[in-house]
Amino acid sequence: MKVRKAVIPAAGLGTRMLPATKTVPKEMLPLVDKPAIQYIIEEAVASGIEDILVVTNRAKSAMDDYFDYAPELEGVLMRSGKTAEHDAVRRSADMANIFYVRQKETKGLGHAVWRAKRFVGDEPFAVLLGDDIMMGEVPVTKQLIDAAVKYEAAAIGVQRVAAEAISKYSSVQISELESKIYKVSDMNEKPAPEHAFSNFAILGRYVLTSNIFSILENTPPGYGGEIQLTDGLRTLCKGSPMVAVDFEATRYDTGNLQGFLEATIDFALKDAQVSDWLRGFMIEKVKGF
């Protein structure tokens, strides 16, 4: 099994980050000096992905522009000797082969993934959610691809969450295969804590096989009236092998304000240009409380 393609569903409405996301796609909000989507694309590329499909909607054309060349800007930067800035602008357009498809109606994550059917064909493919940013030594998508290849199975990224938090996620029924890798036998979307299979939650990274498309085609709307990827994955795991990878990385849900601020502060504290200043600034601020 070789995983060369990835799909980034980024057609959600971003209602948790309004009013900013009224006109700016949440994937384009900056985390220090790069938009969130660039971290996702960098993870995919670092995991060996060659072709990437971004599922967008009519309000998100800023994303296609960002990954295009900007001849006028690049010319000005070159002529004024700002080569570092020029290279950074160019790099964002040269990272991967990026394709786009629109989800014409916001019918849910399962429907957004289904829009990738023509792009994917018969190959296994990775899915990276646009607002889940992961930071670890080994890219999370790579951790999933390695497990998918080893077990010739679909793979989903999971981490343990607090019992009372599981109702925000999908919970999985699992049995251990080896340290950090589990066989998946069932799952449910946003369960009440007493209905959760486990405290392992599915968190924004998947490696799927192409039989998911015919399953999604026959998946009726579920939680919230949307076609849920979890409902499709539930059918998939009952008919085909699927493993859960308890991945090693910190995960930031940048689709809500708290996760967005956590990522911003953590990334800035690791950024050589601003980390010393930020540390001093925060110490001064905290003294005032």
Ligand code: UTP
């Ligand atoms: P979320 O529910 O986290 O994102 O969907 P959202 O709908 O944009 O955000 P809120 O809840 O209104 O603030 C998870 C992922 O699925 C994508 C989103 O872009 C996000 O990456 N998605 C969701 C789609 O691409 N299409 C949809 O119809 C729904």
